[in-house]
Each structure stands twice: as C-alpha cells, then as structure tokens.
Amino acid sequence: MFSSKSDKDTVDLSKFPADRIRNFCIIAHIDHGKSTLADRLLEMTGAIAKTDKNKQVLDKLQVERERGITVKAQTASLFYSHEGQQYLLNLIDTPGHVDFNYEVSRSLAACQGVLLIVDANQGIQAQTVANFYLAFEAQLPIIPVINKIDLKNADPDRVEAQIETVFDIPTEECIRISAKLGTNVEKVLQAVVDRIPPPVMSTDSPFKALVFDSNFDHYRGVVANIAVFGGQVRKGDKIVSAHLGKTYEVNELGLLRPDEYPTQRLFAGQVGYIIAGMKDVKEAQIGDTLHLQEQPVEPLPGFKPAKAMVFAGMYPVDQSEYIGLRSAIERLTLNDSSVSVQRDSSLALGAGWRLGFLGLLHMEVFNQRLEQEYNASVIVTAPTVPYKAVLSSAKLIKSCRAVQKNMVYIDDQRVMMKYLFPLNEIVVDFYDLLKSISSGYASFDYENSGYQTADLIKMDILLNGRPVEELTTIVHRQRAYNTGKAMCERLKDSIPRQMFEIAVQAAIGSKVIARETIKAYRKNVLAKCYGGDITRKMKLLKKQAEGKKKMRRIGNIDVPKDVFISVLKRKDK
Numbered sequence: 263m264f265s266s267k268s269d270k271d272t273v274d275l276s277k278f279p280a281d282r283i284r285n286f287c288i289i290a291h292i293d294h295g296k297s298t299l300a301d302r303l304l305e306m307t308g309a310i311a312k313t314d315k316n317k318q319v320l321d322k323l324q325v326e327r328e329r330g331i332t333v334k335a336q337t338a339s340l341f342y343s344h345e346g347q348q349y350l351l352n353l354i355d356t357p358g359h360v361d362f363n364y365e366v367s368r369s370l371a372a373c374q375g376v377l378l379i380v381d382a383n384q385g386i387q388a389q390t391v392a393n394f395y396l397a398f399e400a401q402l403p404i405i406p407v408i409n410k411i412d413l414k415n416a417d418p419d420r421v422e423a424q425i426e427t428v429f430d431i432p433t434e435e436c437i438r439i440s441a442k443l444g445t446n447v448e449k450v451l452q453a454v455v456d457r458i459p460p461p462v463m464s465t466d467s468p469f470k471a472l473v474f475d476s477n478f479d480h481y482r483g484v485v486a487n488i489a490v491f492g493g494q495v496r497k498g499d500k501i502v503s504a505h506l507g508k509t510y511e512v513n514e515l516g517l518l519r520p521d522e523y524p525t526q527r528l529f530a531g532q533v534g535y536i537i538a539g540m541k542d543v544k545e546a547q548i549g550d551t552l553h554l555q556e557q558p559v560e561p562l563p564g565f566k567p568a569k570a571m572v573f574a575g576m577y578p579v580d581q582s583e584y585i586g587l588r589s590a591i592e593r594l595t596l597n598d599s600s601v602s603v604q605r606d607s608s609l610a611l612g613a614g615w616r617l618g619f620l621g622l623l624h625m626e627v628f629n630q631r632l633e634q635e636y637n638a639s640v641i642v643t644a645p646t647v648p649y650k651a652v653l654s655s656a657k658l659i660k661s662c663r664a665v666q667k668n669m670v671y672i673d674d675q676r677v678m679m680k681y682l683f684p685l686n687e688i689v690v691d692f693y694d695l696l697k698s699i700s701s702g703y704a705s706f707d708y709e710n711s712g713y714q715t716a717d718l719i720k721m722d723i724l725l726n727g728r729p730v731e732e733l734t735t736i737v738h739r740q741r742a743y744n745t746g747k748a749m750c751e752r753l754k755d756s757i758p759r760q761m762f763e764i765a766v767q768a769a770i771g772s773k774v775i776a777r778e779t780i781k782a783y784r785k786n787v788l789a790k791c792y793g794g795d796i797t798r799k800m801k802l803l804k805k806q807a808e809g810k811k812k813m814r815r816i817g818n819i820d821v822p823k824d825v826f827i828s829v830l831k832r833k834d835k
C-alpha cells in the first residue's frame with residue numbers, strides 16, 4: 263500500500279499493467295447514496311482513515327456541502343488487494359441532479375464500467391433511468407447496487423424486480439448493500455474487479471490523453487484531469503494540446519487519492535491530474551487530446567458541447583468590478599464548461615454577460631460558487647429559456663399544456679410517463695412543485711425536443727413606474743394576467759417596506775395588468791438605542807449598511823438580490 267508521504271516520488275505505477283486497472287463511475291438518482299458509497303470505498307482501500315466523520319468526502323466544494331448534493335464529478339484512485347493481486351481502481355463520483363447530467367456523460371468517457379446505485383426504499387427514479395441509458399449507450403457494463411437495505415422500509419426484492427423489468431438486468435446481478443453501515447461493500451469492490459473489464463490500451467504506443475475535467479488553481483494555474491489512453495507521460499516531458507497546437511512542459515502529475523498525489527509518471531489506462539504551466543483558461547479545453555511534442559497522434563473524438571437550456575444576464579453590482587468579475591466567470595467556466603458565456607450590456611445594469619445554463623439549480627449553484635469561491639458580487643436577471651421569434655401577424659394559437667406521449671408501468675406502484683412540455687413551464691420550479699404535490703415520491707427528468715410555435719408576449723414589472731429589467735419575462739398570453747398578479751404579490755412580500763410608498767405593477771406594453779402597493783415605513787435601527795452608547799449605535803448602523811449590500815438599488819428602491827429568482831417560483835400553488 264502506498265500511503266506514506268515519502269513514497270510519493272518513488273511510486274512506480276508501471277507495477278499496474280492495464281489488466282490490473284479498473285476505471286469506473288458511480289451513477290444514480292439524486293440522494294440514492296453515491297457519495298456515501300464512495301466514502302466507504304475510500305475507507306476500505308485505505309485512501310482515507312476510517313472514522314465516523316467521513317461524510318461525502320468527495321463533495322469538496324462549499325456549495326456541495328451546504329446543499330448536500332454533488333455538483334462536480336470527482337476522481338479518486340484506490341489501491342485494492344484481491345486474491346493476492348493489487349489493483350488500481352479509479353473511481354469517479356458523479357452528480358445525480360438532472361442539471362448536472364453533462365458531468366456524468368463526460369465521466370463515462372474515462373470509464374469502462376459503472377455502478378448504478380438504486381435506493382432500496384425509493385426504487386427506480388427518473389435519473390436512475392436517464393443515467394442507465396447514458397451508460398447503456400456508451401456500451402459500458404452496469405453493476406446494479408441496491409443501497410440503504412438497513413432502512414426500515416427497504417424492499418430490495420421489489421427493487422430487484424424493477425431493475426429486471428425496466429433494464430433487463432437479471433436479479434442475480436444485483437448487490438444489496440448499506441453504504442451507511444458498510445454492509446456488503448466489499449462485494450462491490452470484488453464485482454468491480456470481476457465484472458468491469460480493464461482498459462484495453464498499450465503503454466508502448468505514443469502518449470495520448472483525454473482532458474475530461476479541469477480546475478483553475480489560483481497559484482499553479484490550470485490543473486487538468488486526464489485519462490491516459492496510450493503510452494506514458496513523465497515530469498519534464500514536452501506535451502502539446504491538439505486543440506490549440508501549443509506546447510507545454512509538464513511540471514507536475516499524479517493520481518487523485520482523492521487529494522493530489524504526485525508521481526513520476528502516468529501510464530495508459532490510468533486517470534490522474536497534470537499541471538503544465540497553462541495560464542489561460544482557454545488552453546485547457548475539456549474534451550481536448552494531449553500528446554508528446556515529438557509524437558503527434560490522431561485526436562480523440564472529444565465531447566458534444568452541452569446545450570444550454572436557461573439563460574440569464576449577469577452584471578457586476580458595481581461597474582468598477584467588471585474586470586474582476588470577468589476573470590472569475592472565465593475561471594469558473596473552466597471548472598464548469600457546460601456554461602455558455604456571451605458579452606452583453608444593458609442600459610440599466612451596464613456591461614455584463616448573458617450566460618446559458620443547463621437548468622435553474624445549475625444557475626443558482628454557479629452564482630453561489632462565484633460568490634463563495636471568487637468573492638464576486640453579482641446581479642442575476644430573471645432566467646429565460648431560448649425562443650425563436652417569427653415576425654409575422656398570423657400566429658397559430660397552441661395550447662401551453664403538456665401533451666402526454668407515453669406511459670409505462672415499472673411495477674404495481676410506479677408508473678413512468680412521458681410528456682411534451684414547453685421548457686419555460688418546467689425550468690424554474692416544476693421539479694419542486696412535483697416533489698411537493700407527490701409528497702416527494704415523484705421524480706423527473708427532461709431532454710430537449712426542439713422549438714414549437716406559441717403565442718408569447720413580453721411582460722414588464724415596474725417599481726414606481728420604472729421598469730425593472732431583471733424581471734422582464736416572456737409569458738404565454740393566456741397566462742399573463744395570473745403570472746403578473748402572482749409576481750406583484752410576491753414582490754410585495756419580498757421587498758422590505760421603505761420610507762415611501764412603492765407601486766408594484768405588471769405591464770404589457772403600456773397596459774398595466776396587475777398592481778400591488780407596498781406601504782411606506784421607516785425602520786429606525788437606532789430606536790432601541792436610547793442613551794448615548796455611540797459604539798452600539800455605530801454597530802447597528804454598520805449592520806444596516808451590510809444588509810444594504812445584499813440589495814440592488816432600483817431608482818431609489820432597495821430590492822434584496824435573491825428576489826429576482828424567488829419571485830418566479832410558484833410557491834403558493
């Protein structure tokens with residue numbers, strides 16, 4: 263076992279010929295226990311010490327810890343002894359939420375098999391199906407793992423039957439575990455070795471590696487995660503990025519265990535990281551191929567670019583922060599290449615960008631990461647979905663309602679239904695609503711099915727007669743009144759009273775269709791501060807000033823920044 267620090271530079275990875283390497287992903291519906299299983303696998307192989315404090319070790323980002331979800335795929339190399347042989351297992355833990363499916367497809371390109379985790383109580387859910395098909399289409403062996411068998415309501419027999427009905431995988435292939443308690447987790451490791459094939463590649467061929475992920479490190483520049491598909495690379499080698507044709511010298515490379523673990527070389531079949539003095543974020547394109555300067559190779563196919571579904575404007579709170587925010591957005595998009603960025607400007611908000619995301623959660627997480635990891639302060643406009651406008655007087659009127667496409671019974675308690683929806687109906691809060699009306703039982707996944715004609719109009723929101731650009735939305739004509747009324751009511755509840763009365767209006771062109779009034783009020787923060795304690799007064803005024811920083815000033819009205827998204831959610835239904 264290579265665990266002590268002093269081993270680092272002497273680890274000889276050539277001890278792991280490709281036939282003793284396994285590269286696999288853990289995929290599942292959200293919360294079915296991928297990260298918890300990854301914790302147990304890391305503990306059992308000695309990558310981390312065994313303690314009850316190991317909770318979702320691979321979820322490293324602050325946003326992942328706060329929300330309890332995986333946002334970025336993470337890699338860890340494990341050394342595992344099985345029947346007298348030592349194996350190198352490269353594990354990739356992937357996110358479960360539909361918005362981060364792109365991370366899953368990318369991770370699959372670096373693997374030869376997957377563990378498909380299914381909760382023993384919830385059974386097959388929407389992302390179980392979506393992720394199964396990603397792996398199935400990539401022709402990867404799938405090991406079904408039924409997790410949480412320790413739960414009182416666990417019903418592994420029913421879940422095994424579902425897996426057989428829906429995925430055509432024999433029940434005998436399922437492994438029943440409790441990732442929380444560690445029950446049967448050893449069997450999962452054995453199955454990885456026995457059922458997932460080793461990568462078929464040669465260390466004698468020219469070096470060829472796929473960049474499947476990358477990060478920007480403030481001190482060391484770009485850190486690229488690579489899967490080596492042929493040959494070997496060592497410190498000091500001159501490598502070329504096939505995309506730009508630029509040459510770099512390898513400064514550092516190694517495994518992720520899950521922390522960086524420098525080694526002398528990386529070989530075909532291995533997954534690891536490489537630092538090669540790439541300073542500009544555009545230099546490490548995800549999907550790019552790396553090769554040695556003196557041995558050009560045919561580039562790998564790379565990835566289909568992610569298709570943005572939700573668009574929003576992003577602007578610095580203060581225009582003097584434009585350059586800082588630009589560099590933060592560039593660096594974060596390197597870490598999350600599924601975000602599309604275009605320069606934009608607005609009369610009210612100045613210079614900024616129009617960003618495309620895969621869904622609303624993706625957008626919220628990106629915004630939170632900008633604030634937490636890059637200390638940036640941004641204004642985000644109301645998210646919209648892409649439309650194609652036809653400038654013609656005749657338009658067909660089509661119903662905005664969903665059209666059912668098909669329905670399949672998974673078992674006697676669950677049914678899978680397919681609908682055709684307008685994207686703007688599902689993008690903001692459909693998932694939350696579905697969860698709440700089904701008491702958490704229903705799950706949901708979607709894919710793009712193209713453009714359709716609809717009768718849409720632009721609706722403005724005015725505060726004391728002044729349009730608020732961030733809240734301008736495109737709505738279906740028949741829904742305009744209800745949506746406008748609901749938005750005005752929510753704004754009334756969300757905007758703190760100020761020293762003057764505020765009229766909140768929804769308007770189509772010059773016609774006002776809904777109105778609410780926020781009554782005047784003066785918050786005297788010093789009211790409780792009788793007497794002459796000046797330090798206490800200063801403290802209260804400072805607190806008030808800090809509160810104001812979280813506000814966006816529209817005309818003379820302070821609006822809390824989170825209102826711009828929350829106002830679109832249909833909480834009251």
Ligand SMILES: Nc1nc2c(ncn2[C@@H]2O[C@H](COP(=O)(O)OP(=O)(O)OP(=O)(O)O)[C@@H](O)[C@H]2O)c(=O)[nH]1
Nearest residue numbers: 292293294295296297298331332358410440441442
């Ligand atoms: N009872 C029980 N709870 C479990 C088990 N495995 C995971 N959990 C719990 O289920 C919840 C979700 O677990 P995670 O490991 O974060 O799930 P995940 O699939 O990684 O979630 P995402 O990455 O957000 O998709 C956590 O509260 C875990 O403690 C298990 O075997 N038994």
